[in-house]
Amino acid sequence: MxxxxxxxxxxxxxxxxxxxxxxxxxxxxxxxxxxxxxxxxxxxxxxxxxxxxxxxxxxxxxxxxxxxxxxxxxxxxxxxxxxxxxxxxxxxxxxxxxxxxxxxxxxxxxxxxxxxSILDGILSATGLEPYKLGKIVTIVYPEPEYGYFPTTPYKVLRENLARGLHTIFLLDLKLEKKLAMTIPEAIELLTSMEKQFNEGVITEATIGIGLARVGTSTQVVKAGKLRKLEKMDFGEPPHTLIIPGTLDPIEREALKILGNIEDEAITEWLQRLKEKPKNT
Amino acid sequence: MxxxxxxxxxxxxxxxxxxxxxxxxxxxxxxxxxxxxxxxxxxxxxxxxxxxxxxxxxxxxxxxxxxxxxxxxxxxxxxxxxxxxxxxxxxxxxxxxxxxxxxxxxxxxxxxxxxxSILDGILSATGLEPYKLGKIVTIVYPEPEYGYFPTTPYKVLRENLARGLHTIFLLDLKLEKKLAMTIPEAIELLTSMEKQFNEGVITEATIGIGLARVGTSTQVVKAGKLRKLEKMDFGEPPHTLIIPGTLDPIEREALKILGNIEDEAITEWLQRLKEKPKNT
CATH class of the missing domain: 3.40.1010.10 (Tetrapyrrole methylase, N-terminal domain)
Structure with missing residues (x-):
C-alpha cells in the first residue's frame, strides 16, 4: 500500500x-x-x-x-x-x-x-466584497535587457474597472534572487504602462490599497491616492496592491476605518469611474 | 478597558x-x-x-x-x-x-x-487557476409570485466567458426556510435564463463542475456537460456550480482526474468558446 x-x-x-x-x-x-x-x-x-x-x-x-x-x-x-x-x-x-x-x-x-490564501487575507484586511473581485493579475519585474515588459496588468485593470470590479495585483517574487516587489515599485510600473497606452486608467484620481504582510501580526493596510501610496514605506515583503472599482456604502466605510483614507479621495475616484475612459 | x-x-x-x-x-x-x-x-x-x-x-x-x-x-x-x-x-x-x-x-x-472560504476549497477541489477566476455570482431562488427572477448570473457568465474566465455560482441558501439550492435546480434556472435571452451562452456543449460539501470528508466533484450534471444526485447541501472558461493544459488534466470528465466534452466546449456568441 x-x-x-x-x-x-x-x-x-x-x-x-x-x-x-x-x-x-x-x-x-x-x-x-x-x-x-x-x-x-x-x-x-x-x-x-x-x-x-x-x-x-x-x-x-x-x-x-x-x-x-x-x-x-x-x-x-x-x-x-x-x-x-x-x-x-x-x-x-x-x-x-x-x-x-x-x-x-x-x-x-x-x-x-x-x-x-492571500484572497481571504485581503477580504479580511479590507472589508471588500468577494462578489466585487475582478480577475487577479501579477505585476512582474520587467527585463529591459530582453525587451520584456509585460503590460497585462494594465489591460486587466482596464477591463475590471469597466465592470466596476476590484483588481488585486499580486507582486512578483524572485526569491532565489532575493527580490520581492514593493508597492511603490508596482505603482511606478503601472504609471509607466499608463504613459505607454495613455488610456486614462491610472490618473491623479486613482486610489489604491497597499497591503503588507497580510494576515500576520505586523499587517499594514493603507488606502489613498496612488501618488500618496507611492511615497510610503510599507516595510518588509510580501506586499500587495489593490485598485478598487465601484464601492458599496459598507465597502466605503470599511476602507475609511481599516485603510484610513479620506472620504474626498473616494468621492473623486468614484466620480472618475463614472466618466468614460479614453479610447474605449 | x-x-x-x-x-x-x-x-x-x-x-x-x-x-x-x-x-x-x-x-x-x-x-x-x-x-x-x-x-x-x-x-x-x-x-x-x-x-x-x-x-x-x-x-x-x-x-x-x-x-x-x-x-x-x-x-x-x-x-x-x-x-x-x-x-x-x-x-x-x-x-x-x-x-x-x-x-x-x-x-x-x-x-x-x-x-x-469556499474559494480556496474550490481551487483545491478542482485544480482551476486562481488567475482565471471571473466575477463570482449567486444564483438566487426566484419568487414568481412577486415577479422576481434575477438574471444577473446569466449576464455575469456571459461577461466572464467573453474574457475566458471561470464563473463560480454560489447557490442560494434560505436556511430559515430549510432551503438550499441544488446543482440541478441551478442548471434549470440558468437554462430558463438562456430561453429568455437566447444568446447562446448555455448550450448543449456547455460544461460545468458540480461540487457538493466542498472541503469536508464527503466532498463530491463531478464535471461534465450541464445536461448530464442536471440528472445527478449530489447529496446533501451545500452545492456549488462552476462553468469554466478557457482551460490551460494543467487545468484540463486536473478536471479529467479530479472531476472525471471525458476529454471530448472539454474539446467541444473549448471549440464552442472560440465561436462568437450571438448578439454580442
Missing part, C-alpha cells in the same frame, strides 16, 4: 495552520516545505520544525520542477506519508496542481489540507 | 479551524455562532461546544441584523472577550464587515482570525 501525499496549506502567518493539517504533518516521515511560490514574514523552516517535531526539507523551484521531485513519489510508493507544505492555499500555485496530477497518475493517494 | 471582539473563521469542515482561531475561542466568555450566512455539513453548535468547552449561542439573521446584536457590543464594553464564529472566511459576508465597522466605531478592539 502506498503512503499518502498530503498538500498542506500553512496560511499566511504563525498559528494559521488548521488542526487537520497539523495532525497530518505529525504523521509524516518528512515535510517538503515549498520556499519559492510564496513568502511569509512569519513562517520558515525552524517554525515548522518546532511545530511538528519532524524533518523539514526546504525545496525550491529547481527541486519541485525537475527530476529531483521524484524523491517525493518514491517515498510514497514505499508506504511513507509525505507532505508538501506551502504558505497560503496549497492549490494557489500551478506547480502543486501539476505535482498532484502526476502523483495520482502514479497511483499515489493524495489528500488536501486546505488553508487560506 | 474593553474586551476584544474576534471574528473567527471555522473553515468548511471539522478540524479546519486554525490554531490561532481556536486559541482565541478558548479565551472568550461566549461564542456567537452565525448560522445563516453559510452552511457546513460538519460544523454545528455541538461540535463547537465540544471543541472549545465554551457556551455557544447560535445566532440567525434576525439577531445579527437587528437591535439584538447590541448584546455583543455590551459584553465587549464590559471587558469580555467575545467571538463571532462563522463557517468559511469571516469576511465573506457583508454582515460581518458591518458588525466590525460598528464595533470599531464604538471603540471596541476587533481582531480577525482568518480561515478559508
Amino acid at each position: 502506498t503512503g499518502i501525499l498530503g498538500f498542506v496549506g500553512l496560511g499566511l502567518g504563525k498559528g494559521d495552520i488548521t488542526l487537520k493539517g497539523l495532525d497530518f504533518l505529525r504523521k509524516c516521515s518528512i515535510i517538503y516545505f515549498d520556499t519559492y511560490t510564496s513568502l511569509s514574514s512569519e513562517i520558515n523552516q525552524a517554525y515548522l520544525e518546532e511545530l511538528t517535531g519532524k524533518t523539514v526539507k526546504p525545496v525550491n523551484r529547481e527541486f519541485l520542477e525537475t527530476e529531483k521531485r521524484k524523491e517525493i513519489y518514491q517515498r510514497c510508493l514505499k508506504g511513507e506519508n509525505v507532505a508538501i507544505a506551502c504558505i497560503g492555499n496549497p492549490f494557489f500555485a500551478t506547480t502543486h496542481v501539476a505535482l498532484r496530477i502526476e502523483a495520482e497518475k502514479l497511483g499515489i493517494k493524495t489528500e488536501v489540507f486546505n488553508s487560506f | 474593553t474586551g476584544i471582539l474576534g471574528f473567527v473563521g471555522l473553515g468548511l469542515g471539522k478540524g479546519d479551524i486554525t490554531l490561532k482561531g481556536l486559541d482565541f475561542l478558548r479565551k472568550c466568555s461566549i461564542i456567537y455562532f452565525d448560522t445563516y450566512t453559510s452552511l457546513s455539513s460538519e460544523i454545528n453548535q455541538a461540535y463547537l461546544e465540544e471543541l472549545t468547552g465554551k457556551t455557544v449561542k447560535p445566532v440567525n439573521r434576525e439577531f445579527l441584523e437587528t437591535e439584538k446584536r447590541k448584546e455583543i457590543y455590551q459584553r465587549c464594553l464590559k471587558g469580555e472577550n467575545v467571538a463571532i464564529a462563522c463557517i468559511g472566511n469571516p469576511f465573506f459576508a457583508t454582515t460581518h464587515v458591518a458588525l466590525r465597522i460598528e464595533a470599531e466605531k464604538l471603540g471596541i478592539k476587533t481582531e480577525v482570525f482568518n480561515s478559508f
Whole structure:
C-alpha cells in the first residue's frame, strides 16, 4: 500500500495552520516545505520544525520542477506519508496542481489540507466584497535587457474597472534572487504602462490599497491616492496592491476605518469611474 | 478597558479551524455562532461546544441584523472577550464587515482570525487557476409570485466567458426556510435564463463542475456537460456550480482526474468558446 501525499496549506502567518493539517504533518516521515511560490514574514523552516517535531526539507523551484521531485513519489510508493507544505492555499500555485496530477497518475493517494490564501487575507484586511473581485493579475519585474515588459496588468485593470470590479495585483517574487516587489515599485510600473497606452486608467484620481504582510501580526493596510501610496514605506515583503472599482456604502466605510483614507479621495475616484475612459 | 471582539473563521469542515482561531475561542466568555450566512455539513453548535468547552449561542439573521446584536457590543464594553464564529472566511459576508465597522466605531478592539472560504476549497477541489477566476455570482431562488427572477448570473457568465474566465455560482441558501439550492435546480434556472435571452451562452456543449460539501470528508466533484450534471444526485447541501472558461493544459488534466470528465466534452466546449456568441 502506498503512503499518502498530503498538500498542506500553512496560511499566511504563525498559528494559521488548521488542526487537520497539523495532525497530518505529525504523521509524516518528512515535510517538503515549498520556499519559492510564496513568502511569509512569519513562517520558515525552524517554525515548522518546532511545530511538528519532524524533518523539514526546504525545496525550491529547481527541486519541485525537475527530476529531483521524484524523491517525493518514491517515498510514497514505499508506504511513507509525505507532505508538501506551502504558505497560503496549497492549490494557489500551478506547480502543486501539476505535482498532484502526476502523483495520482502514479497511483499515489493524495489528500488536501486546505488553508487560506492571500484572497481571504485581503477580504479580511479590507472589508471588500468577494462578489466585487475582478480577475487577479501579477505585476512582474520587467527585463529591459530582453525587451520584456509585460503590460497585462494594465489591460486587466482596464477591463475590471469597466465592470466596476476590484483588481488585486499580486507582486512578483524572485526569491532565489532575493527580490520581492514593493508597492511603490508596482505603482511606478503601472504609471509607466499608463504613459505607454495613455488610456486614462491610472490618473491623479486613482486610489489604491497597499497591503503588507497580510494576515500576520505586523499587517499594514493603507488606502489613498496612488501618488500618496507611492511615497510610503510599507516595510518588509510580501506586499500587495489593490485598485478598487465601484464601492458599496459598507465597502466605503470599511476602507475609511481599516485603510484610513479620506472620504474626498473616494468621492473623486468614484466620480472618475463614472466618466468614460479614453479610447474605449 | 474593553474586551476584544474576534471574528473567527471555522473553515468548511471539522478540524479546519486554525490554531490561532481556536486559541482565541478558548479565551472568550461566549461564542456567537452565525448560522445563516453559510452552511457546513460538519460544523454545528455541538461540535463547537465540544471543541472549545465554551457556551455557544447560535445566532440567525434576525439577531445579527437587528437591535439584538447590541448584546455583543455590551459584553465587549464590559471587558469580555467575545467571538463571532462563522463557517468559511469571516469576511465573506457583508454582515460581518458591518458588525466590525460598528464595533470599531464604538471603540471596541476587533481582531480577525482568518480561515478559508469556499474559494480556496474550490481551487483545491478542482485544480482551476486562481488567475482565471471571473466575477463570482449567486444564483438566487426566484419568487414568481412577486415577479422576481434575477438574471444577473446569466449576464455575469456571459461577461466572464467573453474574457475566458471561470464563473463560480454560489447557490442560494434560505436556511430559515430549510432551503438550499441544488446543482440541478441551478442548471434549470440558468437554462430558463438562456430561453429568455437566447444568446447562446448555455448550450448543449456547455460544461460545468458540480461540487457538493466542498472541503469536508464527503466532498463530491463531478464535471461534465450541464445536461448530464442536471440528472445527478449530489447529496446533501451545500452545492456549488462552476462553468469554466478557457482551460490551460494543467487545468484540463486536473478536471479529467479530479472531476472525471471525458476529454471530448472539454474539446467541444473549448471549440464552442472560440465561436462568437450571438448578439454580442
